[in-house]
Amino acid sequence: MPAQIFGPSYDYVDTRLEAVLHDGLSNVIAHVAGPLRIALVLYVVLYGWAIIRGSITEPIMDGVIRLVKLCFIYTIATTVAYNAFVTTPLFTDLPNWLAEAISGSPTPGVGGAFDGFFNRGGYLATKIFSTASMTDPGPYVTGGAVWIVTALTAALGFGIVMLAKLALAILVALGPIFIALLVFEQSRQFFYGWLKQSVNYLVLFALIITVFQLILGLVEGQWANIDGQADPTAGGLLFIALSALGMIFFLQTPNIAAGIAGGAAAGLGDFANAARAMTSGQPVKSIPTGNGGNGRGGGSVAPSSSGSSRNGHPRR
Numbered sequence: 001m002p003a004q005i006f007g008p009s010y011d012y013v014d015t016r017l018e019a020v021l022h023d024g025l026s027n028v029i030a031h032v033a034g035p036l037r038i039a040l041v042l043y044v045v046l047y048g049w050a051i052i053r054g055s056i057t058e059p060i061m062d063g064v065i066r067l068v069k070l071c072f073i074y075t076i077a078t079t080v081a082y083n084a085f086v087t088t089p090l091f092t093d094l095p096n097w098l099a100e101a102i103s104g105s106p107t108p109g110v111g112g113a114f115d116g117f118f119n120r121g122g123y124l125a126t127k128i129f130s131t132a133s134m135t136d137p138g139p140y141v142t143g144g145a146v147w148i149v150t151a152l153t154a155a156l157g158f159g160i161v162m163l164a165k166l167a168l169a170i171l172v173a174l175g176p177i178f179i180a181l182l183v184f185e186q187s188r189q190f191f192y193g194w195l196k197q198s199v200n201y202l203v204l205f206a207l208i209i210t211v212f213q214l215i216l217g218l219v220e221g222q223w224a225n226i227d228g229q230a231d232p233t234a235g236g237l238l239f240i241a242l243s244a245l246g247m248i249f250f251l252q253t254p255n256i257a258a259g260i261a262g263g264a265a266a267g268l269g270d271f272a273n274a275a276r277a278m279t280s281g282q283p284v285k286s287i288p289t290g291n292g293g294n295g296r297g298g299g300s301v302a303p304s305s306s307g308s309s310r311n312g313h314p315r316r
Contacts, residue, residue: 002119006158010111013162017169021091024173025082033078036180040070043183073183077176090198091172098206102213110161110209114154117216121150124239128232139233146236153243156250157212164205171198200261207253215246
């Protein structure tokens with residue numbers, strides 16, 4: 001009987017994330033509504049006072065458009081409109097649409113695809129085990145290697161998919177806070193950072209599904225050669241090679257997504273550094289992720305010499 005591990009796990013986690021997201025959004029919106037109303041009132045009062053004093057001059061239509069934008073921000077951040085404009089498209093529709101578009105299946109079964117890959121490896125390992133004997137224990141080693149590599153490849157790919165879904169759920173739950181920050185010019189950078197991270201994990205989800213479909217296509221194309229080998233051990237070694245190729249691709253997808261969307265990488269480089277440090281006995285060094293992971297976005301908060309005026313004060 002084929003194993004059903006990743007399919008039920010994906011459906012369960014996805015359902016739980018939707019439930020937690022629904023409850024979490026209600027709490028976030030309830031806490032954002034009050035401060036956002038105060039901020040909007042303060043903004044309108046200060047802006048109106050600046051117009052009365054003559055500090056700001058702009059056409060009436062521009063002022064009307066500005067007020068309409070503020071009302072739209074308040075509506076999105078504090079009402080059920082957030083579900084229609086943000087939650088459903090970002091967390092449900094886009095991931096499902098991407099999985100369906102890449103897999104070509106009308107019903108996206110992300111977990112089921114990983115189960116299919118895992119079962120192929122299990123079938124091949126069982127076939128290799130059947131050729132082993134007390135005088136020829138080599139197939140036991142090869143079959144065990146097939147099991148281990150298959151499980152690691154499927155678990156790694158599935159783990160990145162779950163990471164992307166979990167990150168999207170957290171970002172969507174915190175969305176009203178960052179949308180509310182659009183009110184003031186100085187705080188809009190946080191909204192753009194939130195938007196970059198959301199796109200980053202959407203791209204990561206699409207990339208990991210694309211890579212996995214590529215690996216499935218390679219295995220499917222070579223399956224007749226793998227399963228038809230006179231010596232099952234040779235087929236097992238070929239399957240191990242394809243699985244190892246998949247793991248290499250999986251480890252590269254977070255950096256590719258970060259480079260495309262401008263967000264931070266998923267942190268797999270830190271795990272690689274930790275493993276390398278444990279084997280060499282050196283301290284672990286974290287990978288800087290500022291400015292899309294190239295390390296140039298962090299640094300000191302002190303103003304540089306080029307950003308200071310002659311009297312020592314930072315330029316405005």
